[in-house]
Amino acid sequence: MADGLQWLPEPTPTWGADGTVRHLLPLRVGVDRAQGGEAASARAATSSPAPGRPGPPPHPATPGGRVTLPEPGGPGSSGSASLRRRGWDRVRVLVLDNYDSFTFNLVQYLGELGAEPVVIRNDALSPEQAAAEYRPGRLVISPGPGRPEDAGGSIDYIRAFGETVPTLGVCLGHQAIVAAYGGTVGAAPEPRHGKVSNITHDGRGVFAGLENPFTATRYHSLAAETLPDDLAAVAHSEDGVIQAVRHRTLPVTGVQFHPESIMTPEGKRLLANFLGEPAGS
Template sequence: MRSRLLVIDNYDSFTFNLVQMFLQYDLDIWVFRSDKLALNQVSTLAPNYLLVSPGPKDPAHAGISIPIIREWHRQIPILGVCLGMQCINEVFQGRTVRAPIPRHGKVSAVHHDGQALFTGLPSPFTAARYHSLMVEVHAGALAVTARSDDGVIMGLSHPEFPLHGVQFHPESFMTETGFELIENFLRIGPLATPVRQAPRTVSPLTIH
């Protein structure tokens, strides 16, 4: 039986680029729009992993994203990308504010702590940024795991639970280490030895 990934899609053009990355691993994948899934439906899906996607707005307009992170972060590995990381931060009393300089389609050097998502990755590595908002972390709630060369927070993790976020886009061709980061995330859960495969002829993907 394959492990199951639940994807919360915040109506973003990058969501299915991320999904295509995960489709190269031994996973069944469900994708739900962030306003099309009720919290009480999630346990029926029995996910082993949760991905909260980027999005064009802010955490206040991210549907179920904040409630599902709050409800499930103690139980399964969660990865938030861009807006998804901002939602993680707001669950733990952080703030989402305007970045000093918007970065859309820009590449930055990302310096990190070498732990969890960043295990075995060079520091720095180059990564693609598409954001005009950034996070301010509530003291002691989450660990800052990565920053860009201009000092903006690029990674967050919970010190106790398998909850991780990145502000940059691992799915972009401009990000050097996207698949390595995805595999590190999968190792946190039941897919302890992820093996990247050729795309499958029968898609294990369900979209709602």
């Protein structure tokens, strides 16, 4: 225990040789440890494949252009009835895992909300291959270590899917959205690892109906510095750091904080809003 937060063991996935999850048991929610350097070290340590686990194949070159997807399909899972909406049981969510221990808490929440999450490593498949194999109705870019340009195919996925598929980036995924559309990411004014902040937002999109401000957990040393015209800053922390961006014309949103944290009480409602967002044209 640290600062009243409980550290729960992360779920243990079994990875196929193609870099996709074959089994995921158990799913646990609430990975939080509010001790800056220790938390950051723990995240980095759990972000690499376990010894003996086959690594994913190299990421293929991805041509430009958007991905055209068939209708999503697949059965849903049981979830939080109070937040679920009709039709979510057919929402397949492709979760691009940036080798991070927090990914499967996002997966847990998405499953509880009635979606069908499918997890692949960030360098396992090209966007075109993933689109053909999984036909997702939503895309989530997970947290992870390092900088967005080092996050496997994250930026390629955002550019390829973002025109038609509602996309949510979390932490590193948020920074990858900023980079994908021409913004810059640099050192945050002060590193925040396992720290809770008040988040003030515009009340639209994924923030519709949420408390304003609400508290959220932050784990980041980098932050969005400049934004392109296509992106709007729609949430900030009390220290003035951009905590969310939204594309002005596409169904793409990034959040710097962690909605999957047990210390982000509005996190599941935010994800429910994301699942309900309409697709792009």
